[in-house]
Structure formats: structure tokens, C-alpha cells
Amino acid sequence: MTKVLIATEKPFAPAAVAQMSKICEDAGYQVQLLEKYTEKEALLEAVGDAHALIVRSDKVDQQVLEAGRELKIVVRAGAGYDNVDTAYAKEKGICVMNTPGQNSNAVAELAIGLAIFAIRNFFNGTSGGELRGRVLGLHGYGYVARNVHRIARGLGMTVKVYTRYSKAQATSEGLEVTNSLEELYAVSDVVSIHVPARGEHIKSVSMDVLKHLKKGAVLVNTARKEVVNEEELCQFMTERADIKYVSDIAPDCTDRFKQEFEGRYYFTPKKIGAQTAEANLNAGVAATEQIVGFLEKGDATFQVNS
Incomplete structure (x- = not known):
């Protein structure tokens, strides 16, 4: 049997x-x-x-x-x-x-939830911001990103995307596809990462890309920690005190975040996107x-x- x-x-x-x-x-x-x-x-x-x-x-x-x-x-x-x-x-x-x-809708809802949490200053009692009217940049356009797009539109956000493999899908849904990852990061108030941890995507979120982020931008990672160059992210956050980073997977350099970036990051206790x-x-x-x-x-x- x-x-x-x-x-x-x-x-x-x-x-x-x-x-x-x-x-x-x-x-x-x-x-x-x-x-x-x-x-x-x-x-x-x-x-x-x-x-x-x-x-x-x-x-x-x-x-x-x-x-x-x-x-x-x-x-x-x-x-x-x-x-x-x-x-x-x-x-x-x-x-x-x-x-x-x-698991796509579950992860997408978490990504939006993390973005809200960050833009409202982690609910610390101070005056935060709203997502409506802001630009959401999708780094990748797979199943999860498509659900994030759906939710973000309902919140009144403008959504843009950078993708090499799903351009036809994105444009058919009325999305503006940027010419480069750098351009996406430069025009976005919130960037949500949705690429797999393999090939060209490993450490693709590097200083070369991060340096283009808008003032006060929020970076959301519900993908994998391997897609972020953590050393360069820490260096960037040291140089740019206006940037926030939120994720459902803690980086290897979590201790450094605790020591240097208080009030600018949040990591869930374990990976919970699909939970x-x-x-x-x-x-x-x-x-x-x-x-x-x-x-x-x-x-x-x-x-x-x-």
C-alpha cells in the first residue's frame, strides 16, 4: 500500500x-x-x-x-x-x-500589517502616518505580491512594481513597472520584498539599491533574510536615521539592531507569514x-x- x-x-x-x-x-x-x-x-x-x-x-x-x-x-x-x-x-x-x-493572502496581510505598524510608529503613542495616498513598491510580483497589490489598492495606495519575470502579468493589471530596482526604491514610500532566496535575488537588497530609498521610507521583508545584504543594511540604517525595517524573520545581526536602531525596526518572534x-x-x-x-x-x- x-x-x-x-x-x-x-x-x-x-x-x-x-x-x-x-x-x-x-x-x-x-x-x-x-x-x-x-x-x-x-x-x-x-x-x-x-x-x-x-x-x-x-x-x-x-x-x-x-x-x-x-x-x-x-x-x-x-x-x-x-x-x-x-x-x-x-x-x-x-x-x-x-x-x-x-499561503499568499496570509503573507500579504502580514506585509500590509507590518507596514501599518511601522508607519504608525509601532503604536508607541506618537503621531504617525497613513498608507492612503502613498506609493507602495513591490520588489517582485509573485503570488504574495499580487495579493499585497489587491489589499493596497483598497487602502488607496499607488502601487508600482519591479519584476523581470512577471511584467506581462503586472502590466495587464494596470501596474506601472519601473525600469530598474533602483528606480522602484527611489519612488516608493513603502517597499515590500517578494522574491525567493535563490540566484540573483540573494543579497539583492544591497547598498546600491537601498541608497535610493525616499526619506522616511519603510522596508518590509516577508520573503527570506537571505535576499537582504544584512551588513550593508546595517551600514545604511546607520547613515539614514529616517528609515524603518520590519520583517517576520529576524536577521543574523539582530543584536546590532537592538543596540543601534531602537524604535526603527520590528521582527516577529518567528517566521509567521503563513501562520x-x-x-x-x-x-x-x-x-x-x-x-x-x-x-x-x-x-x-x-x-x-x-
Whole structure:
């Protein structure tokens, strides 16, 4: 019998697990849950006879893939998949998928919430500002950014974007696409980062780009810390006391922020962009349906290591 392992240090909500289990059972699959595990050995043992693996932020490295002797597919329930060794999975003939779009609204609402929090001076009792009438710059235009655009329009913001890969999508929605990242940062009151932590995007938020930010601008990062050149961000914030930085993932230089930039930053205790009941359910169900589609029909629509 085909076995699906749902391995999550941070478990899915019970309602999500129930729906995921039913999808598997209807397909004639066996489901095994590995939740809140604290030792990697538990995952290595559980994955041994699994044909499919669903994870959240759990690390699926070469050792895990080697242990999964029967693995045919790994699905990361979420958009980012840097926790999975996609290259080695490809060598092993294992399909890796993500579930793009399922967490998008949750992350987008957080991005807007962080922007409001920052522009209102972190609710410290002083007079802040409003988002209406301001320019929002979207650094990237994937699923999350499109939802941020939708919400921002409702708040009365002017939205602009820099993207190399989704220009047609952006222009079809009436968005102005800037000619460069530097131009986007120069015209935006709030910049929201929405690019993956790979390739050209690594440390793309550098001094060369940051130096163009408008006076009093807010930089929002709900992507990954790796897309920011943290050393240069700290240098920039030292030189520009008017800039605020907010994120749902603390940088490696958090101690320096605490020492030097009090009142100008905020980091959530852990990465929480997708931490809503709705996103949890959507991503889990999508991951399970994709496994059934792949194993039964060979549907590899969302494969990320082809």
C-alpha cells in the first residue's frame, strides 16, 4: 500500500490533518503522522518506507532523501522550498513540489500589517502616518505580491512594481513597472520584498539599491533574510536615521539592531507569514491533492526540480 508520511515539527491544524487524511484514504493510501519531533533520527526512521512525504519547514536534506528508500515525491506545503535539497532529490529521481499561492493572502496581510505598524510608529503613542495616498513598491510580483497589490489598492495606495519575470502579468493589471530596482526604491514610500532566496535575488537588497530609498521610507521583508545584504543594511540604517525595517524573520545581526536602531525596526518572534488557520488548511490540502495527482496521473504541474 502507498504510504504518505506527514512529517511536521510544527503540526498542521487538526482540521487540516483530517482533510489530508481523508484525501489519502479515498485514494487507498496509508497515512502516517510524525508531529512535534525533536530528533532528526525520528524523521529518518519514519521516512524509510514512505512513498510520499509532506513537510512544512522541516529540513529534507541528502540524509533524509537517502533514508527514504521508497520516496517518489516530496511536497513542501508552502511556497518557499529552500529547506529541501532539490538537486539531490532530482539525482535520486524524486519529484519535489511546493504549493504556490496557498499561503499568499496570509503573507500579504502580514506585509500590509507590518507596514501599518511601522508607519504608525509601532503604536508607541506618537503621531504617525497613513498608507492612503502613498506609493507602495513591490520588489517582485509573485503570488504574495499580487495579493499585497489587491489589499493596497483598497487602502488607496499607488502601487508600482519591479519584476523581470512577471511584467506581462503586472502590466495587464494596470501596474506601472519601473525600469530598474533602483528606480522602484527611489519612488516608493513603502517597499515590500517578494522574491525567493535563490540566484540573483540573494543579497539583492544591497547598498546600491537601498541608497535610493525616499526619506522616511519603510522596508518590509516577508520573503527570506537571505535576499537582504544584512551588513550593508546595517551600514545604511546607520547613515539614514529616517528609515524603518520590519520583517517576520529576524536577521543574523539582530543584536546590532537592538543596540543601534531602537524604535526603527520590528521582527516577529518567528517566521509567521503563513501562520493562519486558513493558510495551514489550504497548503496541507493542496500538498495532499498534488501527491495523489502525481502518483495516480503523473501530474507534475508544481514540480520545482524538473
